[in-house]
Amino acid sequence: MSMNWVEIIWTMMATASLTLGFVHLLVWFEQRSRYASLAFFVITTSVAAFSASELSMMEAQTPAAYASALRWAHVPICMIALSIIAFVHFHFGSGRRWLAYAAAAFRFLTLFLNFTTGENINFEEVTALEHVPLWGGIAAAVPVGSPSLWQIVTQIGNLLLVAFVVDASITLWRRGDPVARRRAALVGGSIVLFIIGVTGLAVFILAGAVRAPTVLTPGFLVIVLAMAYELSWEVIAAAQLAAKLHTSEINLRASEEQFRAVVESVPNAILLVDDAGKVTLTNPQAQALFGYGREELVGRQVELLIPEWYRYAHESHCQSDAADARARLMTIARERYALHKDGSQVPVKLVLRSMRTVDASFVLVSLEDVTEQRQNERTAARQRDEIAHLSRVATLGELSGSLAHEINQPLMGILSNAQAAQRFLARDDVNLDEVREILADIVEDNKRAGEVIKRLRALLKKGEMQKRPLDINSVVDDVVRLTRNDLVNRSVALSTELTPDLPSVFGDQIHLQQVLLNLVMNACEAMESVVKTPQVHIRTRRTDGGVEISVADLGGGIPPGDLERIFAPFVTTKEHGIGLGLSICRTIIDAHGGRLWAENNGEGATVRCAFSLSDHAE
Amino acid sequence: MTSGTPVVFVVDDDASVLKGLKRLLCSAGFTSETFASATEFLDRYDQNAAGCVILDLAMPDFDGLQMQKALTERGSVLPIIFLTGHGDIATSVQAMKAGAVDFLTKPVTDEALFAAVHTAIQRCQALYRAREETAIIRCRVATLTPREREVLTHLLSGKLNKQIAADLGTVEHTIKVHRARVMQKMQARTFAALVRFAERAGIAATPPAES
Known part of the structure; x- marks a missing residue:
């Protein structure tokens, strides 16, 4: 059986929508915090599902089949509406919550009424089908029947959704940066235009004023494309950011490696001591000088490395008001002896430099073993x-x-x-x-x-x-x-x-x-x-x-x-x-x-x- | 003319050495006088006193040898005993040559010191005695008449009376009388004694005439 062009187009639109959706599903898998991408995926699958429903509506042979297809079409529509709310919320980061909840509530109510009253939310009963000819000798089914009064609920829900999106877009627009403005105009604008268009069209069609099939899928696809465009921008920006991050990380790592290489290759023993007196960094020379391994030194109190015979003086010094990290080490500077792990005392020449990072202060201790020098x-x-x-x-x-x-x-x-x-x-x-x-x-x-x-x-x-x-x-x-x-x-x-x-x-x-x-x-x-x-x-x-x-x-x-x-x-x-x-x-x-x-x-x-x-x- | 008791003059710049030496000399019955420097000694010492000098070789103002020279120049005959902390041969030889009695190395024992002091004092006394004798003889010589002096010099050259008479153009008997006078005035009992006295008085013999 060969497909007519309507079937081909609608299938293509569904496929395109799904393809975009899956791309962003992958994005969401990679970055779980991107809920906008997840919402977008739900929209695309819902659009695909809706396109199938719409196709079966257009091709319906009996009023009952049309009514059933329309009834089921409301499920993806509801999903689309909810996803739009979620998307706007996550992607725009603006919009009033109560509007969002209200719109969602009316949408749920619509879905509920869709399944509980009449044939669906739109019709009490579909009595007949008319076939409107389309281009290429193909006819689309158009329903004839008594409209449901409950449709008003749908329209209120739509209005609330529009209100929410407009409000969110305006808020975003006001932030003023070009990206935000583009986003507000493109996504917000397309959503608002589409909903207003659909709602208007639906009113006319269902009121019998216009004899035309409901052709919503292309409109949904426009929204999907606008969203995809926006999301892609974001993905591209994220990729650029990641690349930048990567570069700076490489630079950072390079400079860190350089720093480490310097620290490890200087002839002097190096200790970095924080203001609590804990060793936070050492180099192999320091480990050799004191006889401890790196893990034995890092995190230990610097007092460990000071001979006992003047540790007392040292401690009393530390208890004074000016007991910062520098003062803590002053006694070494004076006495010029370091305590080796085996208990021996190593004569050292010592230089102290106080260092201050954003959130902490340190003392850089540079020690030179002068045993040989002393011997000479x-x-x-x-x-x-x-x-x-x-x-x-x-x-x-x-x-x-x-x-x-x-x-x-x-x-x-x-x-x-x-x-x-x-x-x-x-x-x-x-x-x-x-x-x-x-x-x-x-x-x-x-x-x-x-x-x-x-x-x-x-x-x-x-x-x-x-x-x-x-x-x-x-x-x-x-x-x-x-x-x-x-x-x-x-x-x-x-x-x-x-x-x-x-x-x-x-x-x-x-x-x-x-x-x-x-x-x-x-x-x-x-x-x-x-x-x-x-x-x-x-x-x-x-x-x-x-x-x-x-x-x-x-x-x-x-x-x-x-x-x-x-x-x-x-x-x-x-x-x-x-x-x-x-x-x-x-x-x-x-x-x-x-x-x-x-x-x-x-x-x-x-x-x-x-x-x-x-x-x-x- | 000499004063009776010999005096030991001690010259040393070290007060404790001076004191010790004075006591030691005193304990042996010597009379001593101490001086802290050579200058002080030369200024103050009794030039008529008999005795000796104990001199430290190393003195700040004069060294021992210089002082020895100074004493000699003043006509002093006081014998010198040198004391030194470190006797080197050259110095001691020089000192001895210049007339030092002894050359003692510090610290010196009492026997060595007393022996040296005794020797020195004896030598000094002998010198003084000899000097006195010479003076007496000179007095006797002074009593001789010119003719008698002339006869004396001829006698000293060992001539016979006859030869002398011939030399002086007189008779032998006259010479005999002169000779007896000379012997008497010089208080010489023998001719040998006369010769000795004349020598002490520094009277030389007349050279024998060429025949």
Whole structure:
């Protein structure tokens, strides 16, 4: 049996509608929140169903068949109306609810009356069918019968639906953006026009004023196309948005990867700590430094990584008002030790940076394991101490005659006093007062010799630099005592100008004595067979923010080009020198955070040694 | 002319050494005087006193050797005992050559010190004695007449009376008388004693005449 063109067109319209509907059903499956797409799918299936009903109405052979087809056609119509309400509601996001409910209620009522009164909502009874010829020799059935009064319910429902859509469209239009306006005009307009058209047509047809078949499917298809157009726009926009999102996500991921790569490849250990003191990010270096795995560190309190011996101080610090994340870590910054998982303490160099994101603040902790550095420093310090010791021994060797004198003087005193006492005691008339005095003198001399030996032992001792607050003047006094006899033998006049009550310098007594000893000996040697009346002048004084010792001689000075060179190792101006004295002196003073340099004073050289007081606080 | 008790002068810049030495010397019955510097000593010491000087080799103003020189220049015969904390050979040789009695290293024991002091004082006393004798002899020489002095110088050259008479153009008997006078005035009992006295007084013999 071949199909006529009406059947072909109506089938095509149904198929087109369904195709569009299924596309959007898929969209809804992908994005369940798109209820507009679901509503659209219901509309399209309903339109397809309606087109079938309409076709059977047009092709009905008996009035009863027509009435039945019309009755059943109201089911998809009801679905279409309800779906339109849903579509407008979800897609426009506007419209008064009560209008929507009212329209839906009247539509349900229509459906109810459709099945309970007369043959359907439109006719009490279809009495006959007329066949209206269409183009191409085909005739469509047109009903003749008594209309149902209940039709008024349908019309009210339609009016309510129009009111709802108009209201929703106007609201949408007022939002003003072009997309919203297009949507309001296109969808809202087509729905309103169609409903008004259909309602009008139905009124005329059913009133018998127009003899024409009810041809609603094309109109429904227009609505479907308008909606599809709108929805497609939305899908396209969504796709564009998704593409944009995708791009930005790729960028984000790339930058995140970059960030991660940076964090993981920096040589320092990195911890990110939030203001609750929890570790939120680490890198492999941090895990290696502390000996914990990533999952063991992230989320733990940062106190875990602070040695216990100052955790107490740390906690009290945290309880203070300013206990933000930065303050929480301050103790590490000061102490510079990190607690390893195995309980050992790792010396670290630490840098803190506070960071603030939109909703939280963090502290970025960058730690550098300085164990090796410390070890190297210790090795260097040991070597320096050893060289300093050798140089001291050498210096004392040069001074040995003078030192022997220093010891022999009190020994001489002791011996002569003791032997005198023996002799006095051997007499018959012992003068005990005299003997008491003698014993007191012996004790004094003994102490004196002991002091000299103690000083010598200290100088000869091999040991680490031990810094403590020192009175510079006492260092000068010691050196003056040690060199006094040597200077006498060399006929060098030594004068001192010591500023009293100088602030103390944080240093090692022995090492500073050594430096001064060297400077004094150098001064003497510089003047040997150069001046008739050699003089050495030692002076201590306050400077801007520090203390200075200077040793001046009259030895003719140092060529300006050599003023700095003399501090280099193996540079010497002496016949038998090895050129280490001043270089060692400089090393020692450097280790004290001080400065050692030489100047010419017109008649000779002045070597100055300056200590800044700010260094002592450490 | 010498004062009776010998005095030990101690010069050292170290007060406790000075005190100890003074006591020790005192315990052995020596009289001592102490000085804290060479300058002080040179300014104050009793130039007529007999005794000796104990001198620290290392002094701020003068060193020991300089002081030795200064003393010699002043005509002092006070023997010097050097004390040193560290005796190096060069210095000690130099000191001994310049007339030091001893060179002691600190700390010095009482025996060594006393021995050195005894030696020094004896030497000083001997020197003073010799000086006195010389003075006496010089006085005696002063009593001789020019002719007698002339005869004396000829006698010292070991000539016979006859030869002297021939040299002076007189007779042997006259020479004999002069000779007896000289012996008497010089209080020399033997010719040998006369020769010794003349030597002490610094009178030289007349060179033997060329025949």
